[in-house]
Amino acid sequence: MPDFSHLYSINATHMKASTIRELLKLTQKPDIISFAGGLPAPDVFPVEDLRVAANAVFDGPARKALQYGTTEGDDGLRNEIIKFEAKQGVTIAKENLLVVSASQQALDIVAKLFLNPDDYVIAGRPTYLGALQAIQSYSAKVLGVPFSPAQDGFDMDELRRRYAEAKAAGKKLKYVYVIPDFQNPAGFCWSLEKRKALLEFAYETGLPILEDSPYREIRFIGEAIPSIYELDQKGANKGVVINLKTFSKILAPGTRIGWIMADPALIAKCVVAKQAMDLCTNVFTQMWLAEYMKTGKLYGVIESTREKYRVKRNLMVEALRRYMPARDDLSWTEPEGGLFLWVTLPASIDTEKLLLKAVEKKVAFVAGSGFYIDEPEHNSMRLNFSYSTHEQIEEGIKRLAEVVKEALAASGD
Numbered sequence: 001m002p003d004f005s006h007l008y009s010i011n012a013t014h015m016k017a018s019t020i021r022e023l024l025k026l027t028q029k030p031d032i033i034s035f036a037g038g039l040p041a042p043d044v045f046p047v048e049d050l051r052v053a054a055n056a057v058f059d060g061p062a063r064k065a066l067q068y069g070t071t072e073g074d075d076g077l078r079n080e081i082i083k084f085e086a087k088q089g090v091t092i093a094k095e096n097l098l099v100v101s102a103s104q105q106a107l108d109i110v111a112k113l114f115l116n117p118d119d120y121v122i123a124g125r126p127t128y129l130g131a132l133q134a135i136q137s138y139s140a141k142v143l144g145v146p147f148s149p150a151q152d153g154f155d156m157d158e159l160r161r162r163y164a165e166a167k168a169a170g171k172k173l174k175y176v177y178v179i180p181d182f183q184n185p186a187g188f189c190w191s192l193e194k195r196k197a198l199l200e201f202a203y204e205t206g207l208p209i210l211e212d213s214p215y216r217e218i219r220f221i222g223e224a225i226p227s228i229y230e231l232d233q234k235g236a237n238k239g240v241v242i243n244l245k246t247f248s249k250i251l252a253p254g255t256r257i258g259w260i261m262a263d264p265a266l267i268a269k270c271v272v273a274k275q276a277m278d279l280c281t282n283v284f285t286q287m288w289l290a291e292y293m294k295t296g297k298l299y300g301v302i303e304s305t306r307e308k309y310r311v312k313r314n315l316m317v318e319a320l321r322r323y324m325p326a327r328d329d330l331s332w333t334e335p336e337g338g339l340f341l342w343v344t345l346p347a348s349i350d351t352e353k354l355l356l357k358a359v360e361k362k363v364a365f366v367a368g369s370g371f372y373i374d375e376p377e378h379n380s381m382r383l384n385f386s387y388s389t390h391e392q393i394e395e396g397i398k399r400l401a402e403v404v405k406e407a408l409a410a411s412g413d
Contacts, residue, residue: 010117014139033396034364038184038339039387041312044305045252046297053292061287069283071271073099073259076290081245081259084293088217090230095264098271101281103214103246103258107134109273110210110242113266114174115140120166122176124154126342126371126380128184128212131177135373142373143173151333153180153194159201175208175242176201180228181216182338185371185382189336195228202240208266211243214258217250217302219337220310229261239263247289249339250302257285309339309386315393316341316385323401325408332383339386342368345404348411350378354403363399 057065072078078094085092100106107130115121117139123131125144135142143166148155166173178198180190190198202209211228226234229243239262246258260270292298317334320343324330332343343365345351351367358364368380388396 011137011139014136032359032362032364033388033392033399035383035385035388035396035400036364036366037387038384040249040253040305040339041308041386044301044308046292046301049295049297050252050288050292053295054288056291057284057287065284065287067283069280069286071098071275071280072267073097073281074283074286074290077257077286077293080290080293084298085261087299088230089226090233090261092261096261096267098260098262098267098274099281099286100258100260100274101278102248102253102256103212103244104130104134105274105277106244106258106260107131107210107212108137109260109270109277110175111135111138111140112273113269114208116172118172120171120173122159122163122173122207124178124183125374126185126368126377127177128179129370131212132371132373135177140174143171144372144374147186147188148194150191151186151188153188153190154178154198156194156197156201159198163201163205173205173207175210177210177212178228179212179215181213181225182218182335182340184215184338185340185366185368186342187333187335187338187340189225192225195225195231199228199231199235199240203236203238207240209241211241213243214246214249215338216245218305218309218339220306220313221336239266242266250305251289251292251298255285255289257281257289306337309337312385312388312390312393313341315390316383316397319394319397320401323398325401325405330404339384341383341385343381343383345379345381346408346413347379348413349404349407351381352378354381354407357407358400358403361399361403363396363403365400 077099078097081097082092111134115138119140120143121135121140122143122145125146132142143162145154145159145162180195182189198209209228213227216227227243229241232238232241243261244258247255313335320332329346333341335341352369355365355367366382368382369376369378385393
């Protein structure tokens, strides 16, 4: 086997395999209850309606659907996305919109546009692993900012302090990455006040905000809070927010379609960056989704998803209360939407080691250390509640609690 490692680029040497994706390979055995992946519930996929929409494309503009398309995206789908966003309170035109191959490509495009080796991105501690991968693949780094004790967004004092220290040290900061709605991995939802405060920070510093919104529509408790993109648009309208969306969580991840909303000048740069990647997003899938969206049935799917996830989230929280040891240093988030919650264990427990024990008991999670680049915390875990059945949630949390209790006993804690 040839060894080309000495020929790899600097960027290639910084690319890291996704610990979550690698873990999924280990947890696909049917007897393991896995809370590890970020998988939507398959029973929410509208299979028959999507089949009808696909057949409509084959019965109609099939040859166009099987041809190359424009990099910007299929006009039919972009029109439907514009209508969809209008219902969310956001007004966009085609020049504000780029269709991409799901939001992971969007994360890569933005990183490609902004980052040089040793540049910095401001992000939460913890934050989405896929964003960290995109940042690392361009040899850039993360300036981590802790969340406030209220779990309503960044600790803004810490943000300003760390930003000032970084600037004084000559570090080049390029953008702020946030997931304000039901953050992956922790499930936090930013308050309106914190969203406005971050927007003001962006205005003051000139740093753009990359607002990742894959779960925004999956709110099952409480009232929706305007996105940072919308706050900017309806306020000073300085165009400092880049918003990312995807069909993966509101319809089906197999579609592999997402979109970027931003200032037209930035969209134009994104188009050029995307052309070097894949020329255009899958044309058939775009036309298929446009055909489906014309039916208006997506809104019913989103509503059904909210209800199913609300029930599953409540089951998992109730099971954690019932089975986990009652301790002041053991807690979990109780998200109002999304797919995940975050468990913090006593400091004596390393969840990377705990995972090995958990898999022996046929239950899996993601160790929290994977959601940091700088100084990872080792006593936390991410649990997904969307994919498992009600029975699996009950049994899986019971098994997980047994593993935690055994670990605490072994540590003498």
